[in-house]
Amino acid sequence: MKLTSKGRYAVMALVDLARFNNINPVSLRDISLRQGISLDYLEQIFSKLRKKELVQSVRGTQGGYILNKKAKEIKLTNIFDAVDEKVKTVQCKKDSKKGCTGKATKCLTHNLWDELENHINNFFKEKSLEDLVKDNSERRV
Amino acid sequence: MKLTSKGRYAVMALVDLARFNNINPVSLRDISLRQGISLDYLEQIFSKLRKKELVQSVRGTQGGYILNKKAKEIKLTNIFDAVDEKVKTVQCKKDSKKGCTGKATKCLTHNLWDELENHINNFFKEKSLEDLVKDNSERRV
DNA sequence: ATAAACCTGACTAAAATAGTCAAGTATCTA
DNA sequence: TAGATACTTGACTATTTTAGTCAGGTTTAT
Ligand code: FES
Ligand code: FES
Numbered sequence: 001m002k003l004t005s006k007g008r009y010a011v012m013a014l015v016d017l018a019r020f021n022n023i024n025p026v027s028l029r030d031i032s033l034r035q036g037i038s039l040d041y042l043e044q045i046f047s048k049l050r051k052k053e054l055v056q057s058v059r060g061t062q063g064g065y066i067l068n069k070k071a072k073e074i075k076l077t078n079i080f081d082a083v084d085e086k087v088k089t090v091q092c093k094k095d096s097k098k099g100c101t102g103k104a105t106k107c108l109t110h111n112l113w114d115e116l117e118n119h120i121n122n123f124f125k126e127k128s129l130e131d132l133v134k135d136n137s138e139r140r141v
Numbered sequence: 142m143k144l145t146s147k148g149r150y151a152v153m154a155l156v157d158l159a160r161f162n163n164i165n166p167v168s169l170r171d172i173s174l175r176q177g178i179s180l181d182y183l184e185q186i187f188s189k190l191r192k193k194e195l196v197q198s199v200r201g202t203q204g205g206y207i208l209n210k211k212a213k214e215i216k217l218t219n220i221f222d223a224v225d226e227k228v229k230t231v232q233c234k235k236d237s238k239k240g241c242t243g244k245a246t247k248c249l250t251h252n253l254w255d256e257l258e259n260h261i262n263n264f265f266k267e268k269s270l271e272d273l274v275k276d277n278s279e280r281r282v
Numbered sequence: 283a284t285a286a287a288c289c290t291g292a293c294t295a296a297a298a299t300a301g302t303c304a305a306g307t308a309t310c311t312a
Numbered sequence: 313t314a315g316a317t318a319c320t321t322g323a324c325t326a327t328t329t330t331a332g333t334c335a336g337g338t339t340t341a342t
Contacts (some may be wrong), residue, residue: 109152113149
């Protein structure tokens with residue numbers, strides 16, 4: 001099980017944005033340089049974040065992105081959802097009547113993976129962007 | 142983040158093995174048929190499980206595999222470890238002095254991913270094969 | 283002897299990931 | 313108003329990982 005770069009970058013970028021998000025928009029170029037993430041890739045990511053209304057764009061010179069909600073209200077789960085980083089543990093189609101081996105019943109481990117999925121998602125539901133920013137500035141003191 | 146088939150199959154196979162593991166060894170062929178997993182693939186998986194001494198092999202006709210420990214003592218974490226299904230959330234090399242973007246410091250989110258990794262691994266450390274077998278037979282009543 | 287079953291290593295097709303590239307559009311500033 | 317900055321979009325591609333397959337063994341009960 002591993003976390004993909006897309007998900008990791010999305011969170012990194014938003015933490016960066018949240019820290020520098022005083023009044024002026026933050027350009028992707030700046031985030032790219034600070035975090036070492038390809039600008040083109042960031043653009044793909046932010047396009048999705050914008051569609052889910054986590055950020056707002058400001059076009060033109062001196063433009064960039066600003067948070068569209070309070071950092072406290074943006075949970076990790078929202079971020080991951082926006083960039084399609086989903087937790088997938090079961091093999092069967094989630095709602096199908098058939099188990100993962102095509103049989104009518106669920107396989108021996110279906111319940112286990114469901115539990116696991118919930119366990120992981122709970123973590124994402126609890127953590128907010130604010131937590132991350134705080135966490136980080138504390139460590140700098 | 143998703144669970145790979147290798148990890149899922151390893152657990153499925155061991156649960157199956159644990160259920161039928163009375164006195165006689167269980168052949169991979171039987172597991173393959175019951176669980177719908179390719180025999181060749183199962184062989185790869187059991188080779189690893191054997192090397193980590195989770196199972197014992199019995200060669201020859203009427204052979205197969207038996208558990209090498211009590212089901213209670215085999216945790217999910219042991220199984221995943223055996224088949225190299227590791228949880229990997231950080232991008233940087235775990236012990237390197239450099240962060241994931243090559244800088245000297247850890248990136249803004251390193252701690253978060255570490256927490257996540259622990260969170261997931263805790264789940265694996267708690268669950269034993271016995272839990273899974275019980276869980277399953279209860280549901281059959 | 284022979285068949286059942288374990289054992290091993292090499293190989294490969296398909297999918298997912300992590301980007302790149304190209305061609306725009308909008309807006310600020312000089 | 314020209315030019316620069318920065319967002320916008322969609323298509324394309326190289327790399328890596330996954331999920332197996334395949335071919336050839338060896339061991340042992342009957
Ligand atoms: S994981 Fe759902 S039936 Fe196997
Ligand atoms: S994940 Fe370790 S430094 Fe970025």
